[in-house]
Amino acid sequence: MYDRGASFEIEEAAADDRRPALLRPVEHKTTTKKRNTIFLWMIGAILVAGLATALISSMVKNLPRHRHRHQPPLPPDNYTLALNKALNAQRSGRLPEDDNVSWRGDSCLKDGSSLSEDLSGGYYDAGDAIKFNFPQSFAMTLLSWTVVEYSAKYEAAGELNHVKETIKWGTDYLLKTFNNSADTIDRVVTQVGRGGFPSGTDPNDHSCWMRPEDIDYERPVTECNRCSDLAAEMAAALASASIVFKDSVTYSHQLIRGVETVFQFSRERRGLYSIENQAANFYNSTSYWDEFVWGATWLYYATGNISYLELANAPALATRAGAFERRLCDRVFSWDNKLPGAQVLLTCLRIFFSPGYPYEEILNEFHKQVELSMCSFLPNHTSFNRTRGGMIDLSQGQPRNLQYVLNAAFLAHYLSASDTGGWYCGPDFYTRDALRQFAEKQIGYILGANPRNMVGFGDHYPKHVHHRGPSIPNDNIKYSCKGGWRWRNSKKSNPNTIVGAMVAGPYKHDGFEDLRENYNYTEPAITGNAGLVAAPLVALSGKESSGIDRNTVFSAVSPMYPAEPPPPAPWNIRFFCPKMHILGFELGAVGKNVTEPTNIFDKK
Template sequence: MKLVKKMVGTTLIASLALSSIAVGGKSAGALAASSYNYAEVLQKSLVFYELQESGPLQDDIRTNWRSDTCLTDGQDNGLDLTGGWFDAGDHVKFNLPMSYTAAMLAWSYYEDPEVYQQTGQDEYILEQIKFANDYFIKCHPTADKYYFQVGDGGADHAFWGAAEIMQMDRPSYYVDASHPGSCVAASTAASLAAASVIFAESDPAYAATCIAKAKSLLALAETMASDTYYNSVAGAYYRSYSGYADDISWASTWIYMKTGEESYLNKAMTYSNNWEMIQGTTDISYDWTQSWDNKQIGTSLLLARLTQNAKYVSAIENNLKYWSVGLNGKKINYTPKGLAFRDTWGSLRYASTEAFLASVYAEEADCDATLATQLKAFAKAQADYCLGSTGRSFVCGFGENAPVNPHHRTAHGGWENNCGGAPATNRHTLVGALVGGPGSDDSYTDDRTNYVNNEVATDYNAGFTGLMAKMYKEYGGTVLSNVSAVETVGEEIYLQAGINAQDLRTTGSFIEIKSVVFNHTAWPARITDKLTYRYFVDISQVIAAGYSASNMEVSANYKQHGETISALKPWDEEKGIYYVEISLVGAKIYPGGQSEQRSECQFRIKAPCLWDYTTSPSFQGLTGTSNNSCVNNPNMAVYDDGVLVYGKEPNGSAVVTPTPVVTPT
């Protein structure tokens, strides 16, 4: 097999025609018939990674429902460990799957830079690869230590709410010689080395930093020579079942591809002797695929390309045949509708990643022509299954009957700290996310509580992104303008009110109001601690009777968050319009639980004489309510740090909803 050297640049091809981009010398429309718009899916898959960003977000992020989060990550160890991606529908940063994902994205760019340039997606994929690797660089502050996780899985999973409002501690964990975790150190070394390859031309200084860190991490992985501590911390979520030999080979291969230093190629091959083997033989096991845990299949492909060694050629071809046309009478199970089914949990990630490998190998110069044709057919079938060949898409925001309820806390936009709670349908579209996928019988329900079939994860989209690039390369597609996750803002902060008690018949007329302000923010979710709201009254009758606002009594018998209740303040003295202001300044209200998402106050306004309070502006709409019965009351006004965010004022001023702005792609 020939060693194919690729020159990877980052120069965007100018003057792209979005409706018909040239692919391999042909217009997209002239290529073989395409079932789906692979360009659109590629675009959206990269948007998904933006939606998973942790820490300070990039200025040009293409959404209005995410904001900066977790800005104190690493401070428990005196470090800045902000950045990186949230793993899945949760908010822990697990570096083993994250580093696998970043390396796979880099591999896709290494294979097909022209696809990303032609579609205008090179900017976005390179940005995401750098975003992850910038974080990894922070995680390796000294040669003898590597921070591999931020966040406690148990505490994180106990809270169902948006990333922006998390309240729990987020401890950071490290490996070193006394606390070993070779798998995660080596996996991260691979990501950094792959980044050094693709940034070598466009940013040589950054590439140099990445390769230096990669070598240092690989040395640490070999020194530790164990995964025991790593597994004790992350094992409940991402245990290294395959051990660390595959990770060291994976990292060594990428370092060799950057440096050409034979010692790393030899290291990759030496450690391959400790990969998973077919029982009772010295043949490399072939029935799984490339994954966050086991990288031996992907490494076999690269080593076959680099060395033409029969050991690795057989390993990758055995694997690809087993998944596609069968090998010696053995073949992976297929669902009735054609999905190559490896495992129940995240079935589509395995099929799409294997399809990416098949697409890569089919283009190798020494791949048998018949096998290449079979592999391309296999890859397209798996890609199309993901995109809708069964009658439904498994990619959020794309195609027919796409998932709308992926298992994802921030996308849900809920406020009850309850995965199965309100709202019934996710408030956000998790654009580009590939859900876990169907069972072995093709069954699938778009159920947010089903994390086996309907969760998303950064590693799910890793091989899938590369597959979409290959599909575009082979079949073309139309690049869309303005692809983003910017949405129209829905109801966020609002107020309900009802009549607790009232008396307008006697001297000393009064009205007692039960008011509840809600924080259901989701564009983005946020903690409010500067809320105030106003109840407007008409006391012209009281003034006509010879009294003034100072004679009105204001009291409260229940204040959930210790609200401050003002005396009457003038609004329009000429018309006798005043208001009571209820202040929640200092109280944290956020969409994170039944109590946390709201604040209730019961207050009474009493006159020194007969007073028809039913003419008051804020009373309108409350007729017929009673104790414990509240309705939305837009005739009261809610302010966040002095800005009107709900309701209206007596002069007619109301909330102005901003128009979403979409940054062109």
């Protein structure tokens, strides 16, 4: 592509070179006839005017046309190439005619038949064919968040319609997992399919190594009637998607109707979805309080209903969610811990709207926690270890670290695009650029600045991905449950490639082995690949960071006018002071309302 500014300068310089020859006064020999001189000047002026008009017309005709509304797509790069196929390989159900993964086909069309329900569609979790609705809902929420905030970048990459189709493929399925037209429900579907030991005789999604298109064994459906975590995450997924599809009024209203139903269910029927459930072996949930904050935040942004903000901002709820703890695990944004994401969203609300009383106290605490989390990500701080290659170890030595790295990179970039000027980490002040540099370094590690590429493009990438579909040839031969294991155990490279998919990643010392039998190295999962879309493909494609637009995620939020806080309560402090007051600090005081440390100049 040519540079428009350079092209204009070249033409303008060429015109300048010609102009002096045309406009320079014509030299004459001395004459005594003034009439001839005037005549010649008139002829010269006419010629100059004509030639200048022709020149200007030519220049205008050859100037590049500036199209402000319909810019041409950006040239493809490593970030945007993966967008096209990153999640399509995980689709379940009847695929659209324009599906772009050549080795995939229709699969598991009878899901839900044991309940006389249609539960086809959605996404397989990882290298098997189980549909776990808890991580799948989180993946859809994360994708919707990126589209809400960065739709212009998707559009510039030519991928906006595609990513919206990707989200709708997931939300259409989630709407099938409960009675979305009812006002109240008493159950939701938690998963379709079942895992088990590979050595077992009972065919299931782990003991069999088959292409999803060839599955012929029974796929049971698991339901729950007390699963607050799952239902609140589903509400977050549907609420965020309703903002994505706000121009499709009918579908957006359908999503909102489902949101309100399933979130009410989450609040009324308390419990963890993974208790006494096989999901505990794969996606065990540790709490539902963080999903309440996360879900309520997205419902507020989707509907503008202030009651949801009041819930997300409730001190008791924030406390139970661990919002004021300073444990490292609470700073890692993941499919199990939504609190860091909710805190970032609510911090941006504070930055843009300054809602004041009665929300300021908790929002300010969330803001502080966000700053602590961002400080812990920076290389000058030792909260988390780093590998020699530069990867931050957010899983603290456990496998599958890359999904957490990507989520942290996304949050860091998101904050770098906000209106905050910077923050202090101890005595050191950091600008927003520090967050963007952190995000770029971590994503650069994943895309190649490491001992081994972790995604499916480039010159070097894993060739033995732990995934049934790409490891079995698409040769019109149906391999049985046990017959397919020959391909799982093969030392040959996969015959098919999941273009753009990220595998589980290295261990804490940059160690990585391209082994199909070790899923902790080579298995891609939907949660990690949603993060792959969220962080590099959107936030970092393009050199400049466009700021957060308050008319995107906050489009349904009405202007906020702080209420007048109530007058302070009268003091009721009885002192027994056997010791002196020194510099305003009470030493050895005993009183009913005195807390540690005690500052008699501080009423709080």
